[in-house]
Amino acid sequence: MRAWSAKFNEQKSTMCSADITIYGAGAFGLTAALEALKRGAKVQVIDPNGVGFGSSGGIVGALAPHTPERWDAVKEFQLDSLLLSRSYWPQVEQTSGLSTGYGNLGRLQAIPNDHQLELAHLRTSDAQTLWRGLAEWRVIPVTDAQGWAPDTPTGWLVHDTLSARINPARACTALAAAVTAKGGEIVAHAVPKGKVIHATGVWGLNEMSKRLGHEVGNGVKGQAILLQYDLPNAPQIFTGGVHIIPHGDGTLAIGSTSERYFDNPQSTDELADDLLARAITAMPQLSDAPVLKRWAGVRPRAATRAPMMGADPDRKGEYVFNGGFKIGFGIVPLAAQRLIDLVLEGRDTIPENFKVEASL
Template sequence: MPEIKTGAQAIGHAECLVIGGGVIGSSIAYHVAKEGRSTILVERFIPGEGASGAAVGMLAAESEEFTDPELAQFARTSRDAFPELVRDLEHLSGVPVEFRTEGFVTPFRSEAEGQIRWDAAIAREDDHPVWWDTRELARRIPGLDGQVIGAIYRSKETQISPAQLCCAYTRAATVLGATIWTGTQAEQLIVQHGRVCGVQTDSGFFSCEQVIIAGGLDSMRLLEQVGFEYPLNPVKGEAVAVSLKDHPLEYTIYADDIYLVPKRNNELWIGATSLSHQFDKEVTIGSLEGLLARASAWLPRVREASFIRTWAGLRPQAAAGRPCIGSVPGVEGVYTAVGHYRNGVLLSEATGRAIAALLKGAGVAELGISSFSPERIKEASK
């Protein structure tokens, strides 16, 4: 890779510079600043405005049914750390993140389907799932479709407000000494003698010892500058918020084809579509109709709910099938954390903590992220 130099005077300096203010980048800034290291985060828009803010905030480590054992364990570790994380963030930032711990319910309509799900759950999980029969469901979730004959309840699954979480991460990071630059686009990594020494942005040059690229889909452009290819596919996810009449839903319903996530003020968030290679954030009438039809098939009273709003975001799906977390080979001091797809909120705690540990010299094996390392992913792509 050619050496890239700049004669510009730095407008800011930090040991660590984080590119990207979504839930992953903001978590990294928080965890790195928590270690006492000087930290700058640059975000081209507003933190949490991209894919992170468009998420519904499920911490579904078991319900998501990860097939990669290392990713499954990473997800559980991250989810289980959230209660303590939430206490720390809310104390430092003063931002309520709307953390809810009622658990998730996966319903089914036949004994055969239920048995398959149950067998898979108890074989795979350490969280002791519970079988709810029709009597228990009627007591816990009145108004479910009459053809539902049971459900698997997972008490450890939780959920949060993604936008509030991003805000809490960044505010807590600033309390710990970090500096946040919004409206600032990272344009070029500056490399001298095989080591990164800063980042040129449209606001000016920032000098640093380490750079962490965590900018979602925009990360591909920056990673290519240091000779690392990590293809990301934009997958549009559309969602809708409604207000239920009478009794609000208490538990998150996580079905194969839809999820219904209760939020404050009696809102119910319904998602989500998965439209590959889409670059717009428009919500179509067809998608909206599909979401509401699938939701009301499980909970018929959705048909009587009041419409609130719709939104969409672009999830960064990795061609490698797993996130990329670690040191980028070829240039010293460059790290990345990208490709979390639809689980950025869930994996944010463990990712931020892992990057902070890597910057201090920890190894990927001891952190349980060997298969996510850029070097391993690069080797597998050959």
């Protein structure tokens, strides 16, 4: 992975003055930029590696909720952001003129045994209350899935209507186009001006850990497979730890692994092969689908496993927006609003578990 190219005071500006400078043109940096622009700020985004270079440029794009039980502020936040996504991503598409691949098509999960079936029924009633009637968690027979369902010994599936899909790389491209359409600028190098937001993924977590003298987060490698398989209006499937995501462009993504220790962050290996094999075992109709791409990247995970948002602990006027890990695209529409509340208006509406100090 290419390194960030220079210290801030060595960068040459090609920009006019900005109210906010954002380092990182991934999902977090671009959504923060768009939110600030909507509120009238001048914004420059700096990324020497280009738009969506890191894990934000992946292929899976599963926007899936936590189970509706043992409710807490983090699950409430995720619910609100997934509901907001229903209007947020179509607005990005309207502003940019580009597809994000978003579709609120739900998810099917195999129920492997009677104990899990009992839990699934209990969660049905919990979802009615916790999801406020805005989405459903239902137990349905496999026959209702009309052939698009994983093998399940019980003959039953969970169908939730809150889950959605997005095409991560296309979403980043659309976000970037929306940022420039709103008057923001995205450049490789510039002198930082105004308040500064660091949305630099794994690089940022590593830099912050070194600066503070202890680990505040790390990177977790993921591998995924992209197939040619045209089922654009089908729900995603989760079975046996594997996500199967039909996209709207005639492709289907299978993901993903979680690797704490690795040598090459961008190489695929037998773990990707195993993902594909497990997906085909669950869904034999995928066996003849051509493989279009094998993808690997490193996702930023803060120490709390929740996103890290708020003021940098030892840099006045600078902020951190990082640690999306597996739920980044699902929570970022609302997270960007909350961060910009703080940066532009001084209002702290960030959940306690998301705050920078929670990972310190």
